[in-house]
Amino acid sequence: MAFEGLSDRLQETIKKIKGKGKVDEQDVKEMTREVRLALLEADVNFKVVKDFVKRVRERAVGQEVMESLTPGQQVIKVVKEELTDLMGGDESKIAVAKRPPTVIMMVGLQGAGKTTTTGKLANVLRKNHNRKPLLAAADVYRPAAIQQLETIGKQLTMPVHSEGTEADPVDIAKNAIEKAKEDNHDYVIVDTAGRLHVDGELMGELQRIKEAVNPDEIFLVVDAMTGQDAVNVAQSFDDQLDITGVLLTKLDGDTRGGAALSIKAVTGKPIKYAGMGEKLDQLEPFHPERMASRILGMGDMLTLIEKAQTQVDEKQAKELESKMRTASFTFEDFLDQMEQVKNMGPLDEIINMIPGANKMKGLKNASFDDKQIVHVEAIIQSMTKKERQDPSLMNASRKKRIAKGSGTSVSEINRLLKQFEEMKKMMKQMSNTKGKKGKGMNFPFM
Amino acid sequence: MSFFKKLKDRFVKGEEEQQESTSQNEPKNESLEEADSFNPYTGEAYKGGEVVYSKAEEEERLRKEALEAEGKSLDGETETYEDKLDRLSVPSEPTDEANIASKFKKGLEKTRTSFSTKINDLVAKYRTVDEDFFEELEEILISADVGVNTVMEMIDELEMEVKRRNIKDTSQVKEVISEKLVEIYYGNDEAEEVEGLNENPDGPTVYLFVGVNGVGKTTTIGKLAHRLKSEGKKVTLAAGDTFRAGAIEQLDAWGERAGVNVIKHSAGSDPAAVIYDGIQSAKSRNADVLICDTAGRLQNKVNLMNELSKVKRVIEREIPNAPHEVLLVLDATTGQNAMSQAKTFAEATDVSGIVLTKLDGTAKGGIVLAIRKELSIPVKLVGLGEKVTDLEPFDAHAFVYGLFADMVEEFDEDEEENQA
Ligand SMILES: Nc1nc2c(ncn2[C@@H]2O[C@H](COP(=O)(O)OP(=O)(O)OP(=O)(O)O)[C@@H](O)[C@H]2O)c(=O)[nH]1
Ligand SMILES: Nc1nc2c(ncn2[C@@H]2O[C@H](COP(=O)(O)OP(=O)(O)OP(=O)(O)O)[C@@H](O)[C@H]2O)c(=O)[nH]1
Ligand SMILES: [Mg+2]
Ligand SMILES: [Mg+2]
Numbered sequence: 009m010a011f012e013g014l015s016d017r018l019q020e021t022i023k024k025i026k027g028k029g030k031v032d033e034q035d036v037k038e039m040t041r042e043v044r045l046a047l048l049e050a051d052v053n054f055k056v057v058k059d060f061v062k063r064v065r066e067r068a069v070g071q072e073v074m075e076s077l078t079p080g081q082q083v084i085k086v087v088k089e090e091l092t093d094l095m096g097g098d099e100s101k102i103a104v105a106k107r108p109p110t111v112i113m114m115v116g117l118q119g120a121g122k123t124t125t126t127g128k129l130a131n132v133l134r135k136n137h138n139r140k141p142l143l144a145a146a147d148v149y150r151p152a153a154i155q156q157l158e159t160i161g162k163q164l165t166m167p168v169h170s171e172g173t174e175a176d177p178v179d180i181a182k183n184a185i186e187k188a189k190e191d192n193h194d195y196v197i198v199d200t201a202g203r204l205h206v207d208g209e210l211m212g213e214l215q216r217i218k219e220a221v222n223p224d225e226i227f228l229v230v231d232a233m234t235g236q237d238a239v240n241v242a243q244s245f246d247d248q249l250d251i252t253g254v255l256l257t258k259l260d261g262d263t264r265g266g267a268a269l270s271i272k273a274v275t276g277k278p279i280k281y282a283g284m285g286e287k288l289d290q291l292e293p294f295h296p297e298r299m300a301s302r303i304l305g306m307g308d309m310l311t312l313i314e315k316a317q318t319q320v321d322e323k324q325a326k327e328l329e330s331k332m333r334t335a336s337f338t339f340e341d342f343l344d345q346m347e348q349v350k351n352m353g354p355l356d357e358i359i360n361m362i363p364g365a366n367k368m369k370g371l372k373n374a375s376f377d378d379k380q381i382v383h384v385e386a387i388i389q390s391m392t393k394k395e396r397q398d399p400s401l402m403n404a405s406r407k408k409r410i411a412k413g414s415g416t417s418v419s420e421i422n423r424l425l426k427q428f429e430e431m432k433k434m435m436k437q438m439s440n441t442k443g444k445k446g447k448g449m450n451f452p453f454m
Numbered sequence: 455m456s457f458f459k460k461l462k463d464r465f466v467k468g469e470e471e472q473q474e475s476t477s478q479n480e481p482k483n484e485s486l487e488e489a490d491s492f493n494p495y496t497g498e499a500y501k502g503g504e505v506v507y508s509k510a511e512e513e514e515r516l517r518k519e520a521l522e523a524e525g526k527s528l529d530g531e532t533e534t535y536e537d538k539l540d541r542l543s544v545p546s547e548p549t550d551e552a553n554i555a556s557k558f559k560k561g562l563e564k565t566r567t568s569f570s571t572k573i574n575d576l577v578a579k580y581r582t583v584d585e586d587f588f589e590e591l592e593e594i595l596i597s598a599d600v601g602v603n604t605v606m607e608m609i610d611e612l613e614m615e616v617k618r619r620n621i622k623d624t625s626q627v628k629e630v631i632s633e634k635l636v637e638i639y640y641g642n643d644e645a646e647e648v649e650g651l652n653e654n655p656d657g658p659t660v661y662l663f664v665g666v667n668g669v670g671k672t673t674t675i676g677k678l679a680h681r682l683k684s685e686g687k688k689v690t691l692a693a694g695d696t697f698r699a700g701a702i703e704q705l706d707a708w709g710e711r712a713g714v715n716v717i718k719h720s721a722g723s724d725p726a727a728v729i730y731d732g733i734q735s736a737k738s739r740n741a742d743v744l745i746c747d748t749a750g751r752l753q754n755k756v757n758l759m760n761e762l763s764k765v766k767r768v769i770e771r772e773i774p775n776a777p778h779e780v781l782l783v784l785d786a787t788t789g790q791n792a793m794s795q796a797k798t799f800a801e802a803t804d805v806s807g808i809v810l811t812k813l814d815g816t817a818k819g820g821i822v823l824a825i826r827k828e829l830s831i832p833v834k835l836v837g838l839g840e841k842v843t844d845l846e847p848f849d850a851h852a853f854v855y856g857l858f859a860d861m862v863e864e865f866d867e868d869e870e871e872n873q874a
Contacts, residue, residue: 045602048596048602049601049602049790050790051599051789051790051791053597054593054596054597117787117812117815118668118670118812118840119667119668119669119670119785119812120668121667121668123699124699149840150704150840151676151703151704151707151708151711152700152701152703152704152706152707153700153704155699155700155703155704156698156699156700156701156703156704157699157700158700159699159700159721160699163699204814204815204816205815205816206815206816231668231785231787231788233666233785233788233789233791233792234787234788234789235599235787235788235789235790235792235817235821236596236597236598236599236789236817237599237787237815237816237817237818238789240816241787241816258666258667258668258752260752260754260755261666261752261753261754261791262752262753262754262791262794263789263790263791263794264790264791266789267789286667286697286698
């Protein structure tokens with residue numbers, strides 16, 4: 009199966025070593041083989057994987073199994089620590105030139121997302137840092153590239169410096185900086201045309217722009233879906249331009265994003281921001297830790313475990329689990345759970361931390377936002393005790409009453425009832441697979 | 455006949471003949487060039503009189519001419535297309551096999567060099583076919599994004615084959631490798647043919663382009679329009695990406711470059727409505743082909759995928775049996791996610807073929823092997839650059855030939871006979 013998470017992959021081995029106090033060398037070998045496959049499936053470059061697996065093996069051999077965790081989780085922990093280590097810490101800082109304007113150059117392969125990210129970055133600079141950026145349209149090759157940036161400028165009500173497609177991109181960049189000085193812009197972001205790292209002529213053009221404007225940052229924009237070739241691309245751009253950082257785009261997709269690891273490993277340059285959508289406000293600081301979990305296909309599992317452990321008392325969790333198994337979960341439990349979950353943080357964030365959550369039908373269609381929770385709470389609170397315990401009692405007049413009481417609508421109540429049923433079904437499913445695989449995970453809310 | 459010999463006969467000989475035939479048939483070639491060297495601005499190309507302007511475009515053109523007569527320009531940017539066309543447009547070439555092969559060879563130069571160098575290095579390094587040899591081969595294939603599962607299956611089969619044929623010498627294993635690659639692609643169906651684009655004999659033929667963001671949909675549409683037009687077809691484009699900044703202008707520019715009609719609405723309007731108008735226009739103009747652009751979308755966005763299904767339903771409703779191709783564009787640089795793209799887009803739109811773009815880079819797009827194998831979706835076209843002529847039909851043999859060209863050419867027939 010493609011896209012099995014590392015934790016799924018390790019189940020077999022874990023079963024075998026369950027009960028043993030120690031993980032022996034053979035176990036580690038088996039587990040690291042699974043680690044290798046998981047990373048390769050996630051598009052981490054094979055050379056990077058090789059080095060990585062070697063390090064994990066060295067660390068894992070002979071390691072005591074911690075009491076609270078199974079050996080498998082211990083391996084996952086080592087892998088994750090190593091991964092996070094390799095990925096570096098949070099680094100969403102952007103240079104500030106001593107004398108403004110600060111110049112940022114955007115470079116990368118065709119279609120990576122440079123032009124869009126130029127707009128997003130400008131937006132971040134203005135919104136979060138109170139800066140006044142000027143955009144420069146130095147892609148004179150792609151049809152309508154200039155119109156694209158100009159449209160983005162309009163959407164942001166931000167000026168764009170362009171000189172048509174006749175001008176030399178080097179001059180465009182130089183003139184943009186002059187204009188920025190005149191108009192008091194403190195940042196200039198230069199959008200350049202997409203090009204292949206092996207295109208000598210066009211790479212030469214980037215070097216000339218670099219020489220001419222002496223940028224404070226050169227950001228390599230990389231598509232998160234990139235495969236094995238990411239190392240060649242990153243290495244080559246870095247060799248030729250000495251990039252200062254990486255911006256990862258299209259992370260709102262379902263790719264594992266192993267390219268992130270490859271790029272960091274070969275260039276050592278920090279990944280600063282992640283594109284999370286096509287809209288201009290969808291750029292977020294890059295979190296290496298989350299990326300590590302994502303690459304391993306486990307959601308942000310460790311964080312979730314930690315959160316769960318601090319928020320839920322064991323006994324409650326056990327009770328809940330048995331309720332799930334017997335499907336005697338009621339709206340009252342639901343309300344309880346919601347309280348606990350609310351203490352853990354924004355709901356969609358939590359959902360995202362659950363491994364495989366995006367693949368589950370019930371969850372995919374049920375959109376969880378925090379405003380909705382308030383409504384849901386109101387609805388449940390307007391139910392009678394009986395109704396909470398037995399939703400099948402619900403009829404048209406009861407629904408009307410509840411809608412009135414909670415300030416919602418009947419259709420909202422119907423939706424909740426449906427979601428509740430779906431959730432119950434899903435819980436049953438989850439607790440079944442859990443039973444089968446013997447995974448001892450307790451999620452507080454399911 | 456050995457596999458390499460088959461390839462060699464087909465492509466290397468073909469190439470020689472091709473060279474001869476070009477020198478013999480100069481008049482034919484000239485006329486081909488002529489038909490193709492049109493420039494949408496100078497009007498030279500319209501000699502044949504086959505470019506039909508929509509009413510709006512005709513008006514626009516007249517306005518432009520009037521402005522130009524007054525010495526004004528419509529806007530600074532469009533002017534430069536003239537130069538750009540000079541730079542970008544190359545006379546289109548006849549697309550017979552030999553030519554495809556040589557184009558593949560050229561386009562895949564970097565791929566080929568690194569790939570076959572690696573295999574040659576491998577062969578030089580290990581004199582015997584052993585476990586280490588296969589491990590390294592595995593890495594070469596993984597680095598081509600073939601995907602770890604497919605690679606492991608393939609290595610297993612190779613190991614068996616090597617045992618069966620009692621091959622001990624690594625130099626002989628080269629051939630088995632390329633044979634296996636082609637076999638994986640075609641599977642058990644022995645078709646082994648170039649899979650061309652479907653056409654609608656009753657016209658118009660409708661092609662729908664789909665794919666994730668930035669893979670090359672719009673560019674490929676421009677290239678395909680150019681190709682179809684130079685085959686004498688009347689082509690209409692529908693600007694179904696109403697979302698991305700500058701998307702309509704981009705398709706429009708390609709339409710101009712190819713000299714074909716573009717149906718567009720304003721930014722932000724309903725894509726299905728644009729496509730609907732495209733169909734009506736194609737019908738009333740008696741166009742042979744309508745090509746529909748759509749906005750890039752990531753496959754995990756349920757709403758956007760639903761929108762795409764809706765667009766397809768509009769086409770189905772308006773023309774029986776349409777769309778005649780739903781082409782999923784994949785970027786060769788993409789890794790394993792391409793499989794998920796293929797699966798989800800196929801569910802939403804019943805994808806009939808793949809366009810593999812950006813093969814002129816160093817990425818190899820090996821995932822198409824697995825996609826073909828698992829989902830039976832064939833690659834129909836490949837993109838080998840940003841120029842209007844950088845589009846070729848996909849031929850798995852030519853593809854593999856591109857990867858193995860050095861080895862095929864070095865192949866010594868005598869040696870084979872000795873071993874036979
Ligand atoms: N879903 C999603 N789409 C993105 C993201 N970033 C960019 N895109 C989309 O990716 C496509 C390509 O983006 P562009 O900004 O045009 O890419 P580019 O690198 O400038 O392309 P060239 O100039 O042709 O090299 C567009 O459809 C964008 O909307 C992202 O973070 N998420
Ligand atoms: N080198 C190379 N570049 C290509 C090829 N095909 C497309 N491109 C480039 O890739 C970039 C994106 O191409 P588009 O045609 O805009 O891609 P798209 O899929 O329409 O993008 P969206 O509509 O934003 O989703 C452009 O810079 C193209 O010039 C190819 O075969 N080789
Ligand atoms: Mg761009
Ligand atoms: Mg497009």
